[in-house]
Structures are given as structure tokens and as C-alpha cells.
Amino acid sequence: MITVLDGRKNQVREKGRDDRPVECGRMSLAGSVSQRACVFCGSRVVLYPVADALHLVHGPLGCAAYTWDIRGSLSSGPELHRMSFSTDLREEDVIYGGEKKLRLALQELIEAYSPKAAFVYSTCIVGLIGDDVNAVCRRVSCEKGIPVIPVHSEGFRGTKKDGYSAACTALSTLIGTSEEKIAGEFSINILGDFNIAGETWIIRKYYEEMGVRVISCMTGDGRVDDIRRAHNASLNVVQCSGSMTGLAKIMQREYGIPFIRVSYFGLEDMSQALYDVAKLSCSGEMIKKAGNIVKREVSEIYPELQNIKRDLEGKRAAVYVGGSFKAFSLVKALRHIGMSVAVVGSQTGSEEDYEYLREICDEGTVIVDDTNPLELSKFMDDKGVDLLIGGVKERPIAYKMGVAFCDHNHERKIPLAGFEGMLHFAKEVHSSVMSPVWKFSPAYRLRKGIYE
Amino acid sequence: MLLRHTTDNIIDRKALTVNPAKTCQPVGAMYAALGIRGCLPHSHGSQGCCAYHRSALTRHYKDPIMATSSSFTEGASVFGGQANLLESIQNIFAMYDPEIIAVHTTCLSEVIGDDMKQIINKAKTEGKIPAGKTVIHTNTPSFKGSHVTGFSNMTTGMVQYFSENTGDRENRVNIIPGFVEPSDMAEIKRIAAEMGVQIVMFPDTSGVVNSPMDGKFHMYPKGGATSAEIKSSGDSSFTIALGSLASTQAARALDSKCKVPFEVLNLPIGLRATDAFVDLLRKKGGVQVPEAIMTERGQLLDVMTDMHQYFYMKKAALMGDPDQLLSIVEFLTDLDMKISCVVTGTPAGTKFEKSIKEMAGGDTVVKSGATADTYYFHQLIKKDKPDIIFGNTYCKYIARDEDIPLVRICFPIYDRVGHQYFPLTGYKGGLRLMEKILNELLDRQDRDAAEESFELVM
Ligand code: SF4
Secondary structure, eight states: OOOOOGGGGGGEEETTTOOSOOOOSSOOOTTOOOOOOOHHHHHHHHHTTBTTEEEEEESSTHHHHHTTTOSOBOOSSOOGGGSOEEOOOOHHHHHHOSHHHHHHHHHHHHHHHOOSEEEEEEOTTTTTTTOOHHHHHHHHHHHHTSOEEEEEOOGGGSOHHHHHHHHHHHHHHHTTOOOOOOOSSOEEEEESOOOBTTHHHHHHHHHHHHTOEEEEETTSSBOHHHHHTGGGOSEEEEESHHHHHHHHHHHHHHHOOOEEEEOOSSHHHHHHHHHHHHHHHTOHHHHHHHHHHHHHHHHHHHHHHHHHHHHHTTOEEEEEESSHHHHHHHHHHHHHTTOEEEEEEESSOOHHHHHHHHHHSOTTOEEEESOOHHHHHHHHHHHTOSEEEEOTTTHHHHHHTTOEEEEOSTTOOSOOSHHHHHHHHHHHHHHHHTOGGGGGSHHHHHHHTOOO | OTTTTOOSOOOOOSSOEESOSSOOHHHHHHHHHTTBTTEEEEEESOHHHHHHHHHHHHHHHOSOOOOEEOOOOHHHHHHOSHHHHHHHHHHHHHHTOOSEEEEEEOHHHHHHTOOHHHHHHHHHHTTOSOTTOEEEEEOOOTTSSOHHHHHHHHHHHHHHHHOOOOSOOOSOEEEEOOSOOHHHHHHHHHHHHHHTOOEEEOSOOTTTTTOOOOSSOOSSOSOSBOHHHHHHGGGOSEEEEESHHHHHHHHHHHHHHHOOOEEEEOOSBSHHHHHHHHHHHHHHHTOOOOHHHHHHHHHHHHHHHHTHHHHTTOEEEEESOHHHHHHHHHHHHHTTOEEEEEEESSOOHHHHHHHHHHHHOTTSEEEESTTOSHHHHHHHHHHSOOSEEEEOTTHHHHHHHHTOOEEEOSSOOOSOOOTTTSOSBHHHHHHHHHHHHHHHHHHHHHHHOOGGGOOSOO
């Protein structure tokens, strides 16, 4: 067993050797090099793709600066979300409070950009300096006649997950505020897809081809008006276990809309998503159409996947991602291209999630919650992996170790969701794993027994 | 049109920053702390700050950036962060075994009012700091200054914790390099070595954030100034502080703590600023400028003269950090370029504005501090279109929208490599900067030239 710090022992398991449940959902140990972020990060990530809303970060400038247009969430129209607005609280505001500054900033911005709604994110110190953000939002909302929604996202209030739920709460105040009635046809909301590199568009296309009406893609190429009438949908289809399930539950409670959880990564999961939605529509027509789409799309990419698989057969991967649902899909998707997963972990998985991971993984796979670079690099070394799938902070670690990398986080540049996404994913993995550059890595030479 | 929301109608904004041209203090402190050998920067605040700062530096350097966080919780915001820091210190030494932990605060711990000195002392008395290991700190309230201030504060913290005057005076010069790239720090060391001057330089991030690929992940790459070196700075005979915003504070602290006199110079970017640096180093080191350095100077000057007509009256707009801007503006005016505007989000004071105007002329628009942001910079560019833009990666939106070439400088640079390995400082750095400018200007000329005036030889 690999050595880890005492306080973290229960957050790491190796299948077959230690099958007790993975402890999770706790705050990172103080002093660890955690790869996790905070509440603000979680809520900002979810809400940010609402492209015709104003996003104002209330606090010192840093938080706004670091989140300025770093997530490749695409919009087909307005791009207000790509701007970075901050109240840039200074020393005098910390002493006297930032309410006035917030109000002025909101007024100025709403006048200048006429957004459909405004989200105000309170960061770390806002509560402490005594700002009543709710009151300011209410007042400006009355004056300007648009919803101005406070998002309580002080970083210390929990983990990224708590940020997701703050975002869900914020969205839920918008939902149901439109009078519009959409009746009759079978309709859905797409929840938890962020339209990174245009992924929502791909998914939406499939659904529409099946004859499903998509009322809103809340958080991917999102629009305020769509969100306001989202309560008309017959079904919520939730991707990414962590971020939007909360909202789906709220909508179930308040509007009686059922929800299902899906994933759009990999062939099985993508097909399953279409079948599940079709089944719930109770329309034989839709079920048939779903089948046709799956058949057509899979046969289109299958030959190429087989070619890629030939090269990658037998190679091993480490997977460390934000949400555990993505980890499930990746384990399956990698298998399709001949790769096994030797290390797998997430930042926000739950106990059941890890249980499920254990089920689908091979014997000896290391399963880990909230890891840190030192641990991760040790696991990777011990298991001799050829590929790491992760986010921005993991990339250089992999490269330094002479290991290929695939970004499955918000910095990915090409769509990895849907059937065509599976092919992109396979190509991306292939291009990195098979690159000749690794041949020059001392680690590779050591492994292959080439000594100088 | 990525920045379609920018209009050229400039109205005075009071309460609002749009598309910032700076970032918060802790990231500068984190970067500076990485310039100590075997040091793990520690962020005393919520987890998010640390994650953001690490991501920002990772994107800029494409190297693993290690730092830890106190992981504040609701409790910490009520009762203070002492318990979190004590626990962190214990965990960090147990888990990651660094030589030094360099703690910086965040906006949250500042507002809560944690007394860092007292907490570190408590850790000491409670035996949480193993023998031979050190914990240092600096205060980096994010609601003051900018990332440059954070760098300056951490560097000053190094002096306060390490520098010591043992009673001896060595014939040695301290160099505080300023908030520059690892490549610049390496170049400054190279110049000093070439001249035969014994120096101590801190912080020194070369080899840390641009470490070589050797097939392993190193928590502590080989570079960095050692604590012994920083300690010995108290016995040096002189300090050269490069860049007034980033380095003056530490030099002053060293002077009052260890009586080491100092002089502040502009960052050695461009011919004149490098001359000043080499000259001071010569004087204080008691050496002659060697042939090799004179050759480098001559080569820079040679290209300046060879190509001067391509720079003539070309108009530049600059956004970045104050210390860099001062030297680059000087260099550009020496090349006969015109400066339309200079913007920095870092509060740089009236002296900065005056110095720029003295070099560039009274017509140049200069703005620093609050509401001097990328949005404003873009507005200035719309009003008075330059031939070339200098700025960080975020300026590429402007460059694209307005179809103006961009030379990337300062922090952050997320979309190109080079800054890690090739300096802008020194005579060689001047050559590199000039090459970058020329490439942009000449590519543009080639692209836009009419067929009959498309030139082969330039
Ligand atoms: S919470 Fe404060 S210190 Fe942290 S990133 Fe935001 S502005 Fe910077």
C-alpha cells in the first residue's frame, strides 16, 4: 500500500486490498496541496455560462481576475459573460463597507449593458465587513426592473459543492418567473452541461433530432428567458452528478418535474442517455429515433476507434477529475480504446460514487478522494501509468513525469461529449500517448531498459 | 468581436473595475516565495485563493506550482484562523518536509485580523516546527496594492526573517531582481558572474518554475536562493534593488536591519537601463566591465542602428506592471517610437506618471491604480489607434478586435512560451525585445504591402 498522511488514510483505497468505503465530502486537511477550489469557484463555474446575464464579483479584485474568461463555455449570441466585472474592494471599503460601491457598480453596469438579469457573487470578506448584499440587490432590482440575484459564495463556507448549491438556489429564483405556458409536447431541460467547446450544441442536436423539445440548457449557452420558463419542461436531464442535481431536486419539489442523471461521455453512457430520455417520453417513435441516432453515430466512428485502439491496447491511465460521474464515464470510455484505469479519483465524489467506481474498476485500482500532487505522482509512478486525465494543475505534473495528458476539465479545446466527442477524446488521448516526445524522457528510457 | 462591449466613449467610473489590469497580492507573494530553495508557499485563507493562484502561475509557467492552504472553514471566519495555521504547519512538515514554509495572508485572514507573528511563535513553542526548519510570513491584504505589492512584501519578509549582520562586511553585492521572469533572474546572475562580481540574489525563481524535464515530479526543484544566502545578505556591502515598486521596500528593510546601503535602479530592460545596472555593478563590485559584456552591448546597439528606420514614429500602447513599463517606455523612446498610452492596474503613484511623461512627452496618457483596467486601455486604443500593443495575454482580445500586433509582456502570459527561458533584461534581453517588436512590425508591413512594394530585403 502506498503511504499517505494519517489524516487522509481513509480517503484512499486500493481495490482488492482494502475495500472499506472511501471517506469523502470532508474539507481538505489544512496544509495540504489540495487540487480543490472553493464555494465561489463552484458557483461561478455553474452560473457563468448564462451569457446574457451580468456577473458582478463583489469583493477584492483577485477572484474576478482569476476567473476572467478562463472557462471555454461558448455562447451562440451574447457574450456579456466573457467580461470580468468587480467592485475591487479597497481598504476604505473594508473599513466602511462596500454596499454603496456595490449599488453604484450595479446601477452603472445595468445602464451600460441592459442585461436580462444580474448575479452578484459575494466573496470571502463580504459578510465579515457587514455588507447586506441581499438588501442592495433587492433595491437595485426594484429600481431597474430586472432580477438582481445574490449568490452567497464566500470561499470558506465549504467546498466547491456548496458553491454548486448556491448556484442552484440562485437559478431557482429565476425559474418559474415567466408566464409563458408550453404544453403538449415532450420537453426537457438540459442541466449540468456547460457547453465547453460547444458540447451542449452537440447534445441538443441529438435530442432535437429525436423530436424532444429543449426548453433550456440552463448552464451551457444559457439565456435568462429560457431559465425563467424552464418550469414548463416534462423532464430534467442532469449531467455531472455534483453540480446540478440540487436544482433538479428543487424543481421536482416545486413543479413536480422528474429528473434523470446521465452522462454524455463515452459510447455507452451517451447512448444510454438518449434511450433513457426516449423511454420516459413514452413515445415509440422517439425510442426508434434514438436507436437510429445511436446506430448511425456509432457506426460512423467505430472503424476509426478500432484503429486507435490497436495502438493503445494495454496502456494504463490515471484519472483525476472534479466530478465522479465523469470518472465513471472515463473508465468506460478508456476501456473502449483498450486502456485500463490504474488510479482514479475526484474532488467531489460521494461514498456511493466511490462504491460504484470500485465496481467498475479492475482489481488493484487505486481509488482516491481529494488527492494532492505528491500522492498522485506516487500513485502514478507505482502503477506505471501512460496517461493522466485531469485539469490545469495536473498537466505539468504529468509532463514532468514523462506521462501523456488529456485535459478533461474546463480548459479542453475540443468537444469530448457526444458520439463525435468520443472520437475526439480517443484522438486526443492517442495524440498524446503516442507522441514521440516521451521517448526522450528519462523515465521512459528507464522503463524500457535503455540506459546510456 | 470579443470585446464588443467596449465603446470609445470614456466615462469616469467610480465603483467598478471592468476586465482588470492587475491581480491580488497573494499571487505575487507565492511567486516570490518559490524563489527560496526548498520553500513551500502557504496561503492563509480559503482553499479557493490558493487554487486560483496556483492555477494562474501554472498557466503562466507551464510547470507544477506547489503551495498549501489553511483551508478556512466557517469556524475560522468566526474564531480566527489560528487553529488552521497551527494544524497546517504541523501537517506540512509531516507531509511535504520543506525547509521553509512561507506564509502569506489573504483578504479573509486580513479582515479577521490573524496575528501571524504570534501564531508562528506559538507553533514554535508548541514544537510544531522541527529543528532546523523555518516558517516565515508576510501580510498580503488583497484590498491594497496588487500582485506586485505582494511580491515586494514577501521579499521584505525574507529580509526580516533571514538577513543577519554578523559584524563582518563582505565584498559582495545583493541584488533584488524585482518581479521578473526566471529567465531574467538567470540573466542577471550571468551578467554578474561574467563581470566577476560576487552577488547574492533573492528571490531567485530560476530553476524552480522553469525546471528541466527529467522524468520525475519534484516537489522542490533545484533552484532558488538558499536561506543561508539570504542570511548572508546582511553582511554584503551594498544592495542593488531593481524596479522601485517590487524591490525598494526589501532593500530599505535590509538597510535598516543590517546597515547595508542600497540604490534603486529601473529594471535593466533596454540599453540605457542595462548600462545603469552594469555601471553600478562595476562600481560596487570594484571590477572592470569585461570585453564579453561590451560585445553584447555593441551587438544590441548594432541592431538598434541597423533597424532604426523601422521604429521611427511607430506608435505604441502599453499595459503591464509599473517597473517593466518604465524601462520599456525608455527603450521604446530611445528607438524613436511614440507612446500613446501607458496603463497599469497597480497603484504606482504620481512619480510613476511623471517619469513616464518625462520620457514619453506630455501627450501620453498615463493611468495607474483603481479603474485603470483593460477596458479603459481598450477605450484609449479605440480613440488613438497605435501600431503596436504591449501587454499581457488578455490584451490579445484587443489586438484581435482592433487588428493591431501584440508583444506579450508582464503577467500573465497564458498563451505563449519563451518568457520562462529567454530574458528581456540585459543587453541580450534588449535584443530579444527588439526582435519581437521588429517581427511584429515587419510581418505587418509584409502583410499589408501592395504587391509592387512588397520588399525582399528589409
Ligand atoms: S478571496 Fe481575496 S485573496 Fe483570495 S483570490 Fe479572492 S481577492 Fe485574492
